[in-house]
Amino acid sequence: MRKKTFKLLLISLLAISMFLVGCNSKTNEKAGSNDNNNESTPKKDTLVYGRGGDSTSLDPISTTEGETFKVTENIFETLLEYGDQDTTVNPGLAEKWTVSDDGLSYTFNLRQGVKFHDGTDFNAEAVVFNFDRWMNGNADSFPYYSMFGGYKGEEGHVIKEVKAVDDYTVQFVLTRPQAPFLKNLAMSPFGIASPTAVEKYGDKFRENPVGTGPFKFVEWKQNDTITLEKNPDYWQEGLPKLNKVIFRVIPENTARLNSLTNGEIDIMDGLNNSDEATVLGNDKLQIIERPSMNVGYLGLTTTRKPFDNKLVRQAINHAIDKKSIIDAFYGGKADPAVNPMPSSIEGYNDAIEPYPYDLDKAKALLKEAGYEKGFEIDLWAMPVARPYMPEAQKVAEVIQESLSQIGVKANIQSVEWATYLDKAAKGEFDMFMLGWTGDNGDPDNFLYTLLDKDSIGSNNYSQYSNDELHDVLIQAQTETEQAKRNDLYKKAQEIIHDDAPWVPLVHSTPLLAAAKDVANYLPHPTGSEALTKVEFK
Amino acid sequence: MFTYTVRRILSLIPVLFGMTIIVFAIIHAIPGNPAQVILGQRATQESIALVTKELGLDRPWYIQYFDYINKLLHGDLGTSLRTRGPINEEIWPFLAATFELTLVAMIIAIVIGVNAGIISAWFSKSWFDYFAMLLALIGVSMPIFWLGLMMQWGFANELGLFPTTGRENVRDPVTAITNLYLIDTLIQGRFDQFATVVKHLVLPSFALATIPMAIIARMTRATMLEVMKSDYIRTARAKGLRMFWVVYKHSLKNAVIPVLTVIGLQTGLLLGGAILTETIFGWPGIGRYLYDAILYRDYPVIQSGILIIAAIFVLINLIVDLLYVFVDPRIKYTK
Numbered sequence: 001m002r003k004k005t006f007k008l009l010l011i012s013l014l015a016i017s018m019f020l021v022g023c024n025s026k027t028n029e030k031a032g033s034n035d036n037n038n039e040s041t042p043k044k045d046t047l048v049y050g051r052g053g054d055s056t057s058l059d060p061i062s063t064t065e066g067e068t069f070k071v072t073e074n075i076f077e078t079l080l081e082y083g084d085q086d087t088t089v090n091p092g093l094a095e096k097w098t099v100s101d102d103g104l105s106y107t108f109n110l111r112q113g114v115k116f117h118d119g120t121d122f123n124a125e126a127v128v129f130n131f132d133r134w135m136n137g138n139a140d141s142f143p144y145y146s147m148f149g150g151y152k153g154e155e156g157h158v159i160k161e162v163k164a165v166d167d168y169t170v171q172f173v174l175t176r177p178q179a180p181f182l183k184n185l186a187m188s189p190f191g192i193a194s195p196t197a198v199e200k201y202g203d204k205f206r207e208n209p210v211g212t213g214p215f216k217f218v219e220w221k222q223n224d225t226i227t228l229e230k231n232p233d234y235w236q237e238g239l240p241k242l243n244k245v246i247f248r249v250i251p252e253n254t255a256r257l258n259s260l261t262n263g264e265i266d267i268m269d270g271l272n273n274s275d276e277a278t279v280l281g282n283d284k285l286q287i288i289e290r291p292s293m294n295v296g297y298l299g300l301t302t303t304r305k306p307f308d309n310k311l312v313r314q315a316i317n318h319a320i321d322k323k324s325i326i327d328a329f330y331g332g333k334a335d336p337a338v339n340p341m342p343s344s345i346e347g348y349n350d351a352i353e354p355y356p357y358d359l360d361k362a363k364a365l366l367k368e369a370g371y372e373k374g375f376e377i378d379l380w381a382m383p384v385a386r387p388y389m390p391e392a393q394k395v396a397e398v399i400q401e402s403l404s405q406i407g408v409k410a411n412i413q414s415v416e417w418a419t420y421l422d423k424a425a426k427g428e429f430d431m432f433m434l435g436w437t438g439d440n441g442d443p444d445n446f447l448y449t450l451l452d453k454d455s456i457g458s459n460n461y462s463q464y465s466n467d468e469l470h471d472v473l474i475q476a477q478t479e480t481e482q483a484k485r486n487d488l489y490k491k492a493q494e495i496i497h498d499d500a501p502w503v504p505l506v507h508s509t510p511l512l513a514a515a516k517d518v519a520n521y522l523p524h525p526t527g528s529e530a531l532t533k534v535e536f537k
Numbered sequence: 538m539f540t541y542t543v544r545r546i547l548s549l550i551p552v553l554f555g556m557t558i559i560v561f562a563i564i565h566a567i568p569g570n571p572a573q574v575i576l577g578q579r580a581t582q583e584s585i586a587l588v589t590k591e592l593g594l595d596r597p598w599y600i601q602y603f604d605y606i607n608k609l610l611h612g613d614l615g616t617s618l619r620t621r622g623p624i625n626e627e628i629w630p631f632l633a634a635t636f637e638l639t640l641v642a643m644i645i646a647i648v649i650g651v652n653a654g655i656i657s658a659w660f661s662k663s664w665f666d667y668f669a670m671l672l673a674l675i676g677v678s679m680p681i682f683w684l685g686l687m688m689q690w691g692f693a694n695e696l697g698l699f700p701t702t703g704r705e706n707v708r709d710p711v712t713a714i715t716n717l718y719l720i721d722t723l724i725q726g727r728f729d730q731f732a733t734v735v736k737h738l739v740l741p742s743f744a745l746a747t748i749p750m751a752i753i754a755r756m757t758r759a760t761m762l763e764v765m766k767s768d769y770i771r772t773a774r775a776k777g778l779r780m781f782w783v784v785y786k787h788s789l790k791n792a793v794i795p796v797l798t799v800i801g802l803q804t805g806l807l808l809g810g811a812i813l814t815e816t817i818f819g820w821p822g823i824g825r826y827l828y829d830a831i832l833y834r835d836y837p838v839i840q841s842g843i844l845i846i847a848a849i850f851v852l853i854n855l856i857v858d859l860l861y862v863f864v865d866p867r868i869k870y871t872k
Contacts (some may be wrong), residue, residue: 046708054620054829064577139584140591143576146584168824206621221622222627223829224821225707250702250819258689258701418569418834422579436578457582 009114009532024280043484044517044536045243050256050265054223054249059191061142067439069188069528070269071226071247075117076191078209079108079127079170082180084522085291086344087441089182093122093192094170094210103177103480110168114235117216124164129160129195133284142438144189147439149178159279179485180442187440188528214240214532223249230503241520241535253385260285260513266536267514267521272498273303273331273390279513288512293344293525296388296435296504298399299462301427306375313500315365316431317355319406320503325398329391330508335503339493341446344525345438346482349491352497360408374407380424387510387527388435396433424461433505434461437527443489446475451496464501538862539870545855549848556847557609561602564839570594571618585656592618594836599742605840617835619830624841628826631718632845634704635815635822640736642745647800650750654796655784656679656758661762669754676751685744685817692740699739706733711765741818745811749767749803754801760792767791793864801857 009106053067060072070160071423081092094108114122131153134145135152149156158181162174174181184190197210209217213235230240248265250256256268257275261282271279271287300307300316307313322336335342338354352490381396382389389395393414400410410431415423424432438460439445449455452473453465469492512523517537523529572588573580589595593604608615614624635675653673657666693701704718705711711730712723719738722731764770773783812824823842830838861868 048707065581067713121698138587138591139576139581140588143580143584146581147672169581191727203621219710221710221821223825224703226712227707227710228664246707248819249702249821251816251825252686253700255688255817255819257693258686259703262689262693262697262701264700264702264707354848416569416832418574418832419567422573423571425573425580455581458585459578499806 002085045241046246047242047244047267047518047531047536048246048248048265048535049531050248050250050259050268052249052251052253052256052270053204055220055226055247058209058217058226059193059206060191060218062206062331064143064189066527069526071228072191072211073188073358073528073530074215074228074245074532075209075213075214076188076193077213078188078190078192079110079438080186080439082186082526083523085524087183087186087293087438087525089186092186093127095431096227097182097429099471104174106163106172106174108170108172110170112168114212116197116212117183117210117231118194118197120194120196122192122212123167124170125167126192126195127170128162128164129198130190131159131206133198134190135159135305142189144187147180147184147187150406154409164347166200177480179477179480180440180444182264183270183440183442188526203441215242215245222331225249236532240532242531245531257513260515263515267512268520269510269512270385270387271511271513273333273511275513276331276333284516286514286516286518288514288521288523290334290387290510290512290523290527291344291525292335292342292507292509293441294388294435294437295340295504296386296433296506296508297337297340298505299424299429299432300501300503301429301431302428302465302499302501303427303463306369306371306377307372307430309369311365311369312371312498314355315362315369315406316403316408317500317503318358318362318365319402319408320399320505321357322505323357325395328398328508333511334506335510337506338497339502340450340496340502341443342507343437345441345443345446347443347486349490349493350488352493355500359405366408368407369410371407374409376409376411377430378413378428379403379410382417382433383416383420386435387437388506388508389433390508391412391431401419407473425457427456427461427463429461432461439526441525443492444477447489447492447496448477451485451501462501464499466495466499467497469499542855542859545858549851549855552851553848554845556844557606558602560840560843561605564834564836565598565601567834569834571836574833575618605837609841609844611784614841617830617838618835619833619838624838628823628838628841628845630713630716631821631823631826633794635808635811635824637717637719638738638742638745638811638814638820638822639667639804642742642807643749643800643804645742646746646750646753646803649746650753651757651789651796652757653750654752655761655789656764657754657758658761659780659784660759666758670758673751673754676747681744681747681813682817684747685741688740688744689817699736700733701714701740702817703739704734704820705730709733733808741814741820744818745807745814749800749807752803753796753799757792757796760795762790764788790864794861797857798866801853805853808846808849816860 051067055068055071056065057063057068058072060069060076067086078092079094081090083090093111095111096109112123116122134142138151139146139515148160151157158174158176158178159172160175163171165171171248191211194210198205199295201208207220214231214234216231217329218227219228220226228245230243234240250259253270259265276287279287300313302308325333326332326336339349342350379396379400382392396412400412403410422431436450449459451460451464453470456463456465472488472492476485479485479488514521519535519537520533542573571594572592575590576584617624617627653669657669662668687702692698711718711721712725714724718734722734770783771788772789811822812828815822815825827842830842
């Protein structure tokens with residue numbers, strides 16, 4: 001009996017293996033062209049978008065994570081929208097708007113005849129419902145809502161009231177003017193959801209999103225694919241062009257490129273700069289450049305010795321050769337940074353002269369600061385690749401080499417990402433690499449968020465505190481006249497430049513790669529865009 | 538035998554209980570706050586404090602632990618901090634994906650490994666022997682990461698034989714029933730999809746099979762060499778028995794016990810260690826689910842995921858121990 005069992009086991013193993021091998025060899029013969037065709041034939045109106053990570057939620061307001069918005073931009077629409085490739089404010093679900101002279105009341109005329117994917121009407125009540133939902137939440141449930149200064153009942157909360165004037169008119173009453181108010185409204189997290197669906201699904205709305213966007217949600221296979229299909233009742237005539245969009249997770253950049261080359265996906269984000277040549281050398285592929293709205297920097301923790309001394313920080317600024325870093329690790333696809341925000345943002349101060357790469361000057365400054373013999377510090381390098389910093393470890397080595405020439409010994413350190421952010425926020429690093437991609441194209445989203453004393457403990461990792469700067473930035477937040485506002489931000493950049501809490505390194509141009517026949521893909525500087533106009537040639 | 542089995546299964550309880558304590562202690566000792574990771578770079582101090590409280594992470598560790606155990610005893614694996622979904626429901630597709638991949642990889646490793654080992658032993662010191670053992674050496678030392686990318690480049694991009702990533706053709710997705718796609722496609726009679734699923738399995742399962750295949754081959758060869766020196770094999774050969782029967786009936790049976798042990802261990806290792814393969818081949822399995830959970834400090838997922846893998850690991854060991862009896866009647870678990 002036992003012998004038989006064992007024999008049976010062996011034979012069945014063999015049989016299965018033969019079967020598997022048989023299957024393979026059968027398909028092998030014509031796999032080459034067949035597979036590629038199979039995966040793309042039934043008319044070219046399905047786009048497969050390869051990306052590095054999965055969404056955490058499909059309710060855009062419930063997360064701050066970029067991967068989520070790449071999908072939700074296609075399902076939800078906001079009252080106002082950014083330009084195709086910039087952050088100018090344009091009509092979205094609101095056709096027109098008026099602002100009262102005191103900047104405290106915004107009235108929006110909504111688009112008529114728009115329907116949510118579940119067939120219910122989009123109207124003023126729906127807008128009121130969404131804002132009420134968000135303002136009654138907290139940082140846990142709706143983290144990005146804090147762009148409006150907090151939640152209902154909190155002191156800093158900017159929105160006093162949202163009311164429906166009639167079916168298609170909504171009025172926002174503010175407690176104090178907020179300069180980036182309109183730009184905030186256009187951010188992906190504030191996509192208007194169907195009130196009926198929110199009530200129906202409750203907590204499960206994160207997996208059952210219903211908006212007014214060009215595509216409807218179909219299915220989510222976690223860590224694998226998210227499938228959307230065309231919204232046949234979309235209010236923009238003739239759009240979207242695609243019938244189906246599939247977002248697919250392939251974590252490894254090189255594997256993703258392999259999939260693109262093999263025709264399994266049509267477009268990929270997160271292309272390594274070093275792979276650009278490979279893509280250019282393949283006549284079936286094309287490169288797509290995302291407009292830059294980021295900054296990668298070297299932070300100097302201003303509360304720790306020796307970086308509590310301004311002269312030392314300036315010396316470090318003179319000691320780093322940004323151009324050679326850009327040539328070596330960004331394939332030339334980046335601009336050397338002068339200020340903490342990119343030049344595409346309004347209020348950028350182009351009168352500021354960058355600290356030239358000058359080792360003698362750096363040494364002189366160190367001597368003046370009393371560090372003639374140099375010093376030893378830890379240089380923390382990010383463990384992950386980000387658009388603004390694709391190869392942190394290698395860049396760190398170049399910086400280490402530069403610093404050694406002015407007598408500064410930098411020991412490169414790294415730790416896994418969650419811990420990295422945690423330690424950085426607590427000011428535990430001497431010198432560290434980090435960066436930022438803008439949310440809404442407003443200077444406040446760079447300067448106040450990254451360098452104001454209010455932001456110490458969160459995004460002001462260099463623990464930089466300057467009262468004069470704080471006053472300027474706070475004033476700029478409520479100033480509604482654009483010209484005056486720009487002047488304030490220019491002043492702010494002067495202060496920051498002189499204090500040098502960072503070495504601003506680069507503003508990079510993130511790359512995507514796509515099949516040659518993908519047309520009208522317009523990547524947005526915020527990192528997420530609707531695929532409304534995309535089609536195959 | 539029966540009492541032995543029951544006793545073994547009962548003894549799993551303290552083992553798994555111990556696991557929960559160790560895993561809980563270790564993951565809470567890692568620095569990094571889940572609230573910080575969930576809120577991302579945008580987090581303010583207040584929002585981090587608030588989210589920490591909402592998640593119940595501000596409570597003393599022993600209360601968190603008892604809460605976890607209490608839920609576990611009620612069959613509740615907890616709620617993912619990141620996706621807010623119940624782990625009970627979330628984890629199954631990942632487990633199934635890994636199970637399918639591991640099973641196919643193990644079958645490949647066993648069939649090729651055992652046979653290569655036998656042939657090497659039979660024709661020991663022949664060119665085949667040297668060649669196979671050299672391959673096995675390379676197999677053990679090959680970084681899966683590199684191997685995987687090379688396979689994609691060679692077999693998918695250059696030769697166009699197989700797809701590079703994923704489990705299915707996403708343009709014609711499989712309707713999941715059991716989440717084991719080989720079975721699902723057969724149930725639905727979609728033989729075209731079945732072929733696609735098989736094709737998707739080839740590269741990742743071979744990449745995953747490399748190391749165990751090499752280890753199994755070397756182990757089989759070593760034990761077979763031992764067995765073949767013995768008198769009864771010489772007798773069998775002298776009797777003029779056909780070589781096939783000498784090998785597969787007489788020798789292998791006695792050589793198989795150590796090999797079985799290795800197979801058991803390797804299967805367990807594969808289940809937990811498929812992270813790299815799953816990452817390179819975009820395979821939505823438990824390895825990557827856990828890896829993401831660790832990155833996000835998603836405590837409940839890490840705890841439950843490791844616990845499940847540990848449970849499977851000990852179960853496989855139990856099965857291996859029981860299989861010994863079938864293979865070798867001299868082994869008896871009486872007491």
